[in-house]
Amino acid sequence: MSSILVSNGDFSAGKSVPAPVIGRVASVYSEVQATHEIAKLFPNLFGQPSALLVPCDSETSQAPQKLKIGVVLSGGQAPGGHNVISGIYDYLQDRAKGSTLYGFRGGPAGIMKCKYVELNSEHIYPYRNQGGFDMICSGRDKIETPEQFKHAEETVMKLDLDGLVVIGGDDSNTNACLLAENFRGKNIKTRVIGCPKTIDGDLKCKEVPASFGFDTACKIYSEMIGNVMIDARSTGKYYHFVRLMGRAASHITLECALQTHPNITIIGEEVAAKKQTLKNVTDYIVNIILKRADLGYNYGVILIPEGLIDFIPEVQQLIAELNEILAHDVVDEGGLWKKKLKDQSLKLFEFLPLAIQEQLMLERDPHGNVQVAKIETEKMLIQMVETELEKKQQEGSYLGQFKGQSHFFGYEGRCGLPTNFDSTYCYALGYGAGALLQYGYTGLISSVGNLAAPVEEWTVSGTALTALMDVERRHGKFKPVIKKAMVELEGAPFKKFAAMRNDWAIYNRYISPGPIQFVGPVSNALNHTLLLELGSQA
């Protein structure tokens, strides 16, 4: 598969722009307090400016020494990761000939264990524009303890690294910033640059308008949703409940909704903001099904974010109580243990379908907590809707037929062939990261701006990671975090969705976008994610 590559690869560090003001308020601590804590946590990095890369003639630019650079893929896969690596590699070939690029194997553990491969053209070639992270693989380990930091230091010193590129999500970029601070504090020459990766789309801010992989994953899911929609309309007898990956935030669900126009879409952030209960969500779905039945439609498509349960306070409360009870009490067959539940939790527990009750009682992670991600929310909702509709049927207020079909679209989207957008975006991220390292920057995240415009108008820069930071208080200490960006209920994308959803609910405005195209007119027409386009209009 070919893709459009960045047309103007001649980036090098030019002027600096002022560091953006920290714009987001920590939930507990004031902005001033947070800024103060971040300044204390990152004494060597705090306050450094962001850097805008501007094209220049390669002849006129200073050409620093050959570089030794390491790159690591961290966390869950996202389409385009290989192109970030290709971008770094090509930058080094173009601008710092004779440089070396090491790929750390299996994620951050590869840094700590000094497991790496020296990447060359033959190694990289088959992975260009391909999905997956299998060129060097990924992992979820973190570099957190003093001992782990020490292993990382040993590795970068052993390999004499000038720079390290960390491709990852919010946690991994926080980690990248801590590494950068640590190296600078210890006068280790290795500089660290992050790259924004996650299909969930929850690592973004003004300077980093999108994380890579989101565009591809949403288009793969939208292809499947579109197919299921046409299926629903063709047979006229199923309600398809589609759970979509993305636990912390509902960006994927919102983007897919805007791309396909389902009858019902649940956005976790709205459920939380309105303090809705599971019963509220069920009733919302049931009411639309009733209205559709009146119009003769006994079918539909419903999108549910993977993390729905996490957004419902009463479910969180129930789970907390269950965790306590299961850790300390005997759960008797007769059900006497249920008396230990608070009234509201007991009511909710009894309201849940049996299978979900069992999942809540049985599945525990090693820390004794319910594995919320394993709860099949889509099946749970089908059962709850079914129960409510049966009541309505007995009352005579529902004459339709209800058959639910459950789907979970997740793993299918994380390693698909990247769209032209993600291929190009990732290449630019990698190329920019190379330039930032060559010009001596550290503690920045590679940032490509103006993404809703044509590629020629994109900007490439590096944003201070500390400017993305917030602090959380854990175990009596301040911990730096890059807060996940949630769906903004006042933002243009959600507002557009909210303005149209009542129409989508009743009438069928299905859009089936079909498979991602790499050449031909449609490949251009669908070049951008809708959230980006709408966001940039706002």
Place this chain on the structure above:
Amino acid sequence: MSSILVSNGDFSAGKSVPAPVIGRVASVYSEVQATHEIAKLFPNLFGQPSALLVPCDSETSQAPQKLKIGVVLSGGQAPGGHNVISGIYDYLQDRAKGSTLYGFRGGPAGIMKCKYVELNSEHIYPYRNQGGFDMICSGRDKIETPEQFKHAEETVMKLDLDGLVVIGGDDSNTNACLLAENFRGKNIKTRVIGCPKTIDGDLKCKEVPASFGFDTACKIYSEMIGNVMIDARSTGKYYHFVRLMGRAASHITLECALQTHPNITIIGEEVAAKKQTLKNVTDYIVNIILKRADLGYNYGVILIPEGLIDFIPEVQQLIAELNEILAHDVVDEGGLWKKKLKDQSLKLFEFLPLAIQEQLMLERDPHGNVQVAKIETEKMLIQMVETELEKKQQEGSYLGQFKGQSHFFGYEGRCGLPTNFDSTYCYALGYGAGALLQYGYTGLISSVGNLAAPVEEWTVSGTALTALMDVERRHGKFKPVIKKAMVELEGAPFKKFAAMRNDWAIYNRYISPGPIQFVGPVSNALNHTLLLELGSQA
């Protein structure tokens, strides 16, 4: 989306070719006996020749009267159905100007209830090359009883139909043949032509090398399987168990295996031929997992046909016994009822995971039978494999880590945008059906041959439906059936798969074909299904 259309649309009925000899032996009755019974069941149609359509100049062909034609979509969706209708419509426009095309709504019920829409260019245009059956929708009703036949007769006489095109699978085409016989026997002028539709790929024979939709569905599933493979290799920690639609035969699973090279593929027909038990299948999977663990691979992809359970004799036996017990006995909580199971069935029942035991005990269709399709075979196998691996771990013969992830790919593939192959194939089927009707044929199935060759070399003809027939004895009567074509263990596709699977099991030969492309080089390279290409080489 555009597609390549049949380059030479100038087909009209030319010479006739002899009817093919009935080549398949009924399981109970001899070929001679079956032929005799078919002759008795179809006194008006039996023995009629097939018809080959050859290009001719539209000027020189006789131009019969304007036609009134009905078309119906019957059964489950398959990508390309709309192009069959477009093909019929265009034929009528090209060759019998002033003709009328009625689309019966919601499947065969639309014929019986005389629910139809008159199709015109504006109506058809938006559906050309699009997936789904939503232009006129489909349904699963059958025209079987004398009363239902009477309703069908009333409709075709009311609309003064010259012809009816039935787009459907094996049952629907059997039904089409019965209708054709009935109309001819009663001197009703309406002629009936079938079209081979099913994503399952089990309606095929020498003259009908493929049913439409199979190509698209397999490519959509292969896209998803390929993505999951790259995901598996990138993280290195999951075994993905993928159940694929296709209950009666395992063609889809075989085609997807040939397209993607999974580590393990279960083919139902082989399981049945080797009289394998569920334990055998589990052991086969476990052994490969053990070998892979020795090589350091704790991940993989496993394909399972939806109908696996139907192929295992011991499971069939257990289900039959359970159906009896549940219909006539009390199922006590203590489990005394289990004594009524035969030894082997009891052993199997106890071997099954709890959740599956429950599914077997609870879910019954209106006839009191287990709904086998609702059993999540992939989850069942994960649990059984897990249990066996835990034993091996305790014995010390397995040091790996096993985490299973389950997937079911089904509804996503039935209504996708048809591939260029299916678009073109369907258009030719419809165009051919129009020609067959114009030239007075009835009781034939529209057949496009030489499908593995370039489109220019395809042949278009009509094959006598009686030549595809077999008989089954039901309730003391002979009933005509088009037997489902199963995966042939001696055929070239299965043999190719069997020759490679040991290599695929141990080494990772994954192929991720990516999304279907409609333009560009890849759209041609992947124009044909592998089963077709391999089959034509045999």
